[in-house]
Each structure stands twice: as structure tokens, then as C-alpha cells.
Amino acid sequence: MELTGAEIIIECLKAEGVDYVFGYPGGAVLHIYDAFYKQDDVQHILVRHEQGATHAADGYARATGKPGIVLVTSGPGATNAVTGIATAYMDSIPMIVITGQVPKHLIGNDAFQEVDSVGITRPIVKHNFLINDVNDIAETFKKAFYVATTGRPGPVVIDIPKDITAEKIAFEYPAEIKMRSYNPTVIGDDEQIRRAVDLMLKAERPMIYTGGGVIIGNGSEQLRTFTRSLGYPITQTLMGLGAFPASDPLSLGMLGMHGTYEANMGMHHSDLLIAIGARFDDRVTGALEKFCPDAKIIHIDVDPASISKNVKVDVPIVGEVAPVLDTINALLSKSAEQTNKAALEKWWAQINEWRAQDCLKYDRDSEIIKPQYVVEELHKITNGDAFITSDVGQHQMFAAQYYGFDKPRRWINSGGLGTMGFGLPAAMGVQLAYPDETVACITGESSIQMCIQELSTCKQYGLPVKIINLNNGYMGMVRQWQEFFYEKRYAMSYFDALPDFVALAESYGHVGIKVEKTADVRPALEEAFKQKDRLVFLDFITDREENVYPMIPTGAGLNEMILV
Amino acid sequence: MVYELDNSEAVEMKHIISILLENEAGALSRVAGLFSARAYNIESLTVAPTDDPSLSRMTLVTTGTDEIVEQVCKQLNKLVDVVRLVNLTDDVHVERELILIKVKAENEQRDEVKRIVDIFHGHVIDSSDTTYTLEVTGDSEKIDAVLKALEGMTIIEVVRSGQLGMGRGAKGIM
Numbered sequence: 001m002e003l004t005g006a007e008i009i010i011e012c013l014k015a016e017g018v019d020y021v022f023g024y025p026g027g028a029v030l031h032i033y034d035a036f037y038k039q040d041d042v043q044h045i046l047v048r049h050e051q052g053a054t055h056a057a058d059g060y061a062r063a064t065g066k067p068g069i070v071l072v073t074s075g076p077g078a079t080n081a082v083t084g085i086a087t088a089y090m091d092s093i094p095m096i097v098i099t100g101q102v103p104k105h106l107i108g109n110d111a112f113q114e115v116d117s118v119g120i121t122r123p124i125v126k127h128n129f130l131i132n133d134v135n136d137i138a139e140t141f142k143k144a145f146y147v148a149t150t151g152r153p154g155p156v157v158i159d160i161p162k163d164i165t166a167e168k169i170a171f172e173y174p175a176e177i178k179m180r181s182y183n184p185t186v187i188g189d190d191e192q193i194r195r196a197v198d199l200m201l202k203a204e205r206p207m208i209y210t211g212g213g214v215i216i217g218n219g220s221e222q223l224r225t226f227t228r229s230l231g232y233p234i235t236q237t238l239m240g241l242g243a244f245p246a247s248d249p250l251s252l253g254m255l256g257m258h259g260t261y262e263a264n265m266g267m268h269h270s271d272l273l274i275a276i277g278a279r280f281d282d283r284v285t286g287a288l289e290k291f292c293p294d295a296k297i298i299h300i301d302v303d304p305a306s307i308s309k310n311v312k313v314d315v316p317i318v319g320e321v322a323p324v325l326d327t328i329n330a331l332l333s334k335s336a337e338q339t340n341k342a343a344l345e346k347w348w349a350q351i352n353e354w355r356a357q358d359c360l361k362y363d364r365d366s367e368i369i370k371p372q373y374v375v376e377e378l379h380k381i382t383n384g385d386a387f388i389t390s391d392v393g394q395h396q397m398f399a400a401q402y403y404g405f406d407k408p409r410r411w412i413n414s415g416g417l418g419t420m421g422f423g424l425p426a427a428m429g430v431q432l433a434y435p436d437e438t439v440a441c442i443t444g445e446s447s448i449q450m451c452i453q454e455l456s457t458c459k460q461y462g463l464p465v466k467i468i469n470l471n472n473g474y475m476g477m478v479r480q481w482q483e484f485f486y487e488k489r490y491a492m493s494y495f496d497a498l499p500d501f502v503a504l505a506e507s508y509g510h511v512g513i514k515v516e517k518t519a520d521v522r523p524a525l526e527e528a529f530k531q532k533d534r535l536v537f538l539d540f541i542t543d544r545e546e547n548v549y550p551m552i553p554t555g556a557g558l559n560e561m562i563l564v
Numbered sequence: 565m566v567y568e569l570d571n572s573e574a575v576e577m578k579h580i581i582s583i584l585l586e587n588e589a590g591a592l593s594r595v596a597g598l599f600s601a602r603a604y605n606i607e608s609l610t611v612a613p614t615d616d617p618s619l620s621r622m623t624l625v626t627t628g629t630d631e632i633v634e635q636v637c638k639q640l641n642k643l644v645d646v647v648r649l650v651n652l653t654d655d656v657h658v659e660r661e662l663i664l665i666k667v668k669a670e671n672e673q674r675d676e677v678k679r680i681v682d683i684f685h686g687h688v689i690d691s692s693d694t695t696y697t698l699e700v701t702g703d704s705e706k707i708d709a710v711l712k713a714l715e716g717m718t719i720i721e722v723v724r725s726g727q728l729g730m731g732r733g734a735k736g737i738m
């Protein structure tokens with residue numbers, strides 16, 4: 001039987017086990033939408049802005065590990081998707097973005113709603129395709145899913161001219177695909193692994209530093225075994241939180257610009273750094289010339305280009321995190337050699353001294369609502385087991401510092417690109433993937449307004465996301481930098497006219513609650529989480545000038561933190 | 565531990581990199597885009613299909629410290645279109661570049677130009693009443709030397725192919 005290009009696209013998605021597509025229609029994709037109409041295997045979620053579609057697909061992917069799927073029209077549909085594609089790219093999230101294109105004979109003519117989508121997205125995708133022939137659709141989709149989900153994952157864009165989606169051919173989906181130019185399977189080099197294990201056992205002041213790669217690579221179990229068998233301190237990046245439980249005493253919390261004192265001091269004074277699925281981002285290392293002056297560095301990563309990019313490492317291990325850690329765990333359990341107990345005891349004593357600084361303390365008796373307190377209460381009421389998405393700013397850091405993630409894939413935020421507007425649409429993707437789980441979006445009054453239109457999508461699909469708006473009346477993170485580095489000249493970091501968020505939520509058909517006193521925080525949260533099938537928008541009026549501490553100012557080393 | 569600390573050895577060197585890539589629309593712009601996006605420099609770049617028309621062979625010359633060039637190679641290798649990459653600088657290899665030079669050649673200059681071409685084993689491939697067009701191939705040094713030898717003449721235009729390179733010995737790039 002012959003199918004149209006549009007029907008073939010649906011068949012490809014079915015063959016890949018896709019359940020949701022996030023999208024928005026337009027001229028160039030109308031054949032595809034018509035094909036959607038005629039089936040109900042793949043559900044299409046209609047967002048309110050294409051950026052929302054990309055973040056929703058991204059949130060879905062981060063929570064499930066499966067690729068997120070986006071469908072947008074040509075021209076403005078594609079350009080609106082760009083921010084979300086870049087967001088996914090920076091955090092290595094698997095995503096397939098189908099963009100409509102003008103018919104082939106019009107390409108290059110500045111046709112209505114024509115942009116060079118492949119050209120525009122080239123630097124922010126793992127790979128992209130422009131399909132020229134209806135016969136290529138199936139193979140291109142097979143390749144796209146393969147590339148997006150293997151090795152270091154990332155978004156893949158497929159640009160499809162409209163005429164092709166109407167042409168008819170027989171459909172056959174390739175059972176497997178081989179690409180001579182792409183071979184993502186790498187297993188760690190045995191010799192390097194042995195060298196690494198040797199260094200690990202001899203270390204006197206070891207530090208395990210892990211990133212989002214452990215979560216993306218599903219290496220959380222292995223990391224737990226590894227860390228506990230050595231008994232070494234571990235710190236995780238913003239992207240890595242949850243891979244190792246925050247509640248485990250071996251965990252020193254997050255490191256980097258707003259990391260804990262003990263994590264950053266531990267990094268700085270370590271003699272062996274074991275970096276796993278992390279990429280030595282500038283927000284983590286601080287000033288490179290001051291970074292870990294005494295440490296030998298082992299780096300395990302699936303992407304060879306991440307190794308020795310910013311910081312030169314001594315033992316590079318290129319490979320997928322989970323199998324590499326399996327090998328290391330096996331070697332450790334067989335090894336006759338023991339870790340250096342005496343040295344480690346001293347090291348832990350030192351770390352506990354740093355810990356005693358209690359760098360995350362804040363005024364718990366404040367009558368004005370402290371944002372940290374809201375996050376701590378949220379943790380309690382959700383038993384630390386919710387999916388938490390966030391936007392970008394102080395609230396994101398408070399969420400990372402105070403929620404205490406014990407499981408992977410529960411903490412969903414835009415770390416690499418730092419995209420305001422990510423939180424709400426991402427929460428929709430998570431909630432669709434896990435309809436029975438608790439999903440909360442921790443946001444700020446500025447960030448939430450960047451994709452506020454998605455409240456309407458939540459209504460349409462009955463997504464009971466809980467929005468925790470930490471409303472300080474400022475673009476808090478910008479204001480903090482202006483306070484510290486621009487003598488409190490608060491240029492453009494506040495809005496003169498904020499909406500009434502309660503009324504706004506209600507106008508979209510949701511529940512809104514405004515909370516103004518510390519004493520009301522807990523009851524408001526209780527009230528909100530009781531409403532299992534409603535979206536509740538909690539507008540917490542928080543301390544206007546609270547700052548995120550500790551902080552490493554730009555240009556400083558990890559041992560040069562500003563404490564409260 | 566960090567590059568800044570061992571800057572003493574961070575000398576910039578010219579590297580010649582040979583790349584086999586899928587002969588597909590966009591492959592070239594992926595390579596070129598990578599260089600501009602990451603602020604690497606390209607000194608020259610040549611590309612054309614191979615005996616297998618589904619593949620293109622590219623020779624790329626770049627300068628940088630060893631660390632930078634290592635990153636360049638890793639990032640290039642990451643491109644999904646790149647089938648194989650070899651930094652020829654790491655091993656013995658041959659390099660060739662072709663230059664076309666249109667030079668003024670009138671009266672006694674005509675013999676002088678011919679003499680210079682002969683010295684460099686080049687050819688006159690076109691001529692007019694007042695000019696010769698010369699073709700010379702060789703490694704970059706030789707091409708530079710030809711241009712130097714012609715310094716006294718009036719050069720009308722020059723086009724260089726950019727370097728091509730191949731490893732020595734029996735082995736191919738695959």
C-alpha cells in the first residue's frame with residue numbers, strides 16, 4: 001500500500017514508539033496535521049508558542065530518557081523553536097524537531113514563510129537533515145533517532161518541504177541503520193581504567209565530581225555503588241543533582257558558583273579529582289588558573305571532545321559512564337589493595353570542619369517569606385520525591401541548593417543555556433510522561449512570564465502542575481549582580497507593572513493562591529497539593545533583596561567564596 | 565593542571581588535516597561553521613569528491629597550539645558527516661599546492677618569465693600579447709619561492725589551490 005509522505009512521518013514516529021508530539025500547525029505542515037487527524041496512536045499536544053513545544057519535549061526527554069518530539073511549521077515556526085533547540089543542545093538532551101519547509105521548487109526564492117532552517121539550526125544541533133525526496137523520509141527518521149539518542153545525545157532537526165509530504169510511495173521502515181561516519185559506541189580503554197583505579201586507591205584527598213552525563217547515561221546506580229564502595233566525598237554539578245542522593249552523608253551538595261563551601265573547598269584542596277560525565281564548565285571551575293592546583297585528574301566522559309577542553313586531565317577515559325563504572329566497580333571489588341584509611345580520616349575531618357560553616361544557613365525566623373524556606377517546605381510536603389522543573393535565576397539556585405534530590409531525572413532545569421521560560425513548558429512534558437506523579441515548577445515572576453501562555457495548554461490537557469512562583473519583584477539574579485558589582489544601580493531589573501498572578505491563573509481556568517507571610521507557606525502548600533487534578537499557581541511574595549549564597553565571584557578560585 | 569600554567573610550551577604551529585566526509589549538501593558548511601563558531605582559524609581549505617563520488621576529501625590547514633589543534637580535530641571528528649580524520653602533521657606525508665599566476669610579459673620580460681617558470685618546473689598555460697599565465701605545483705615553500713622570484717615583475721592576478729596532503733607509504737586514509 002502506498003502512503004503519503006505525511007503518513008510515512010506518522011508511521012516512522014509509531015515505529016520509534018513515540019507517544020507524544022509537541023507542536024503547532026502552519027501552512028508547510030498541513031499535510032502532516034491532516035495525517036495526525038486520521039489516526040490516534042501518536043497524540044499531538046498543541047502548545048501556545050513553538051518555544052513551549054521545544055521545552056515541553058525537552059522536559060519529557062529529561063524525565064523519561066526517551067527523545068522528545070517537536071513539530072513546527074516553516075519560517076516563524078522554526079525560528080520560534082530555536083531557543084528550545086539550543087537549550088536541549090547545551091544540555092545534551094535527545095530531541096527530534098520536525099520543521100516544515102516551503103515546497104522544493106520555492107526553496108531559495110524568499111518564498112512566504114521560508115527560512116533556511118537547516119542553516120539557522122546548524123550550530124545548535126547534533127545533526128540536521130533537509131529531506132529532498134519522499135523516498136528518503138523513512139531512512140532519515142531512522143538516522144535522526146539513532147543520532148539523537150546515542151553517544152552524547154542531542155537535538156536533531158529534520159526539515160521537510162511541503163510537496164514531499166503529499167507524494168505517495170510504499171512505506172518500509174529500516175530495521176536497523178549503520179552510518180559509516182557515525183559510530184557512537186565507545187568502551188573505556190582498559191589500560192586507562194586500570195591506571196585510574198590505581199590512582200583512586202592511593203588517593204589521600206579524593207573528590208568525586210559528577211555531572212549531567214551520569215543522568216543522561218543512566219549511570220546513577222553504578223555511581224552509587226562506586227561512591228559508597230570507596231567512601232569518598234562526592235559533589236555534583238547543577239545538571240548532575242540526583243544521580244547520587246543528596247541525603248547520603250557522602251554527598252557534599254552542589255559545587256561551582258553557588259555550590260557549597262565544603263564542595264568547593266574540597267575540590268580546591270583535593271589531590272585526586274574523579275570527574276564523571278561532567279564538562280568543567282566555567283560556572284563550575286571558577287578561574288581556570290586557580291582550579292584544583294594539587295589534583296591529578298581522572299575524567300570519564302562519552303564525548304572525547306569534552307576531555308581536556310578546559311582543563312588538562314591526567315587519565316582520560318572515553319566511554320559511556322555506566323559500563324565504565326561497572327568495570328571500575330568490578331576492579332575495586334576484586335582489588336587486594338585498600339584505600340588509605342588514615343589519610344581519609346584526616347580528609348573527612350577537614351571536610352566536616354568546612355561543613356560546620358553551614359554555608360546554606362538563612363534567617364529561618366523571618367516573617368517575610370524567605371525563598372529558601374519555601375523550597376524546604378516544598379521538599380517536605382512532596383517527600384522529596386517530586387519532579388521539579390525550574391526557570392533561571394535565584395529561584396533556580398535556591399531549588400538546587402535546598403530541594404535535596406535523591407533520584408536522577410527529578411531535577412529538570414536549563415543549566416547550559418540558562419533559558420528563562422523553560423520551567424512551565426518543561427513541567428508539561430514531565431506531567432504528560434508521568435500523569436500520576438507530582439510535578440512542580442519553581443520559578444520567578446520574571447521567568448514565568450516568558451512562557452506564561454502555556455497555562456492555556458495545561459488547561460486544555462488537564463495538567464495539574466504546581467507552580468511555585470518565588471515573587472521577589474525583581475529579576476533577582478540580575479539585581480544580585482548589580483548589588484555586588486554595580487553599586488546597586490538596579491538598571492532594568494524590575495518591572496513596574498506585574499500582573500495579579502492569582503487573577504491571571506484564574507482567567508486561564510486554574511487555581512491561584514497568593515501567600516504573603518511565612519506562617520502561611522505551609523498551609524498554602526498543603527492546600528495546593530491537595531488539589532490533585534488542578535493546576536495551582538502559588539504566588540509567594542518573598543524577601544525582595546535576598547541573595548544566593550555562597551557565591552564565587554567571576555575570576556575567583558573555588559577557595560575564594562563569598563559566604564553569608 | 566591547566567593550560568595557562570604550562571604556557572611556556574604553548575607554541576602555535578601550522579597543522580595540515582586531512583578529512584574524508586560524506587559528499588552531502590551542508591557537509592562543507594558544517595566544517596566551516598565549526599571554525600567560525602569556535603573561533604579557530606582556517607588558513608586554507610580544499611574540498612572535492614573522491615574516486616567514490618559519495619565521499620569528499622578535504623585538506624584543511626590551521627594554526628594553533630597543540631591543545632587547540634587537538635580540540636579542532638576532536639570537534640571535527642564529532643561532526644556526523646566526518647568519516648575519517650587524520651592530522652597529517654603527526655606523520656610523514658606529502659603536500660602539494662597549485663598556483664596560477666598571470667604576469668605581465670612584454671619584450672625581453674617574456675624570456676625572463678619563461679626562465680623562472682623552468683627553474684620551478686612550471687608551465688606557461690596561456691599567453692597574450694602582453695601576459696603569460698603560469699602554472700606551478702609544489703609544497704607551500706616552493707609556491708612562496710616562485711612568488712618571490714617574480715617579485716620584480718608585474719603580477720596581474722594569482723590563484724592558489726590551497727594545500728593538498730596525503731600520508732606517505734602504502735596505507736590509505738581508511
Ligand SMILES: Cc1ncc(C[n+]2csc(CCOP(=O)(O)OP(=O)(O)O)c2C)c(N)n1
Pocket residue numbers: 391392393394395396418419420421443444445446447448470472474475476477478
Ligand atoms: C531568555 C533569557 N533572558 C535573559 C536572561 C538573563 N537572566 C538570568 S536570571 C534573570 C532574572 C530572572 O528573574 P526571575 O525569573 O524573577 O528570577 P529570580 O532571579 O528573581 O529568582 C535574567 C534576566 C536569561 N537567563 N534568559
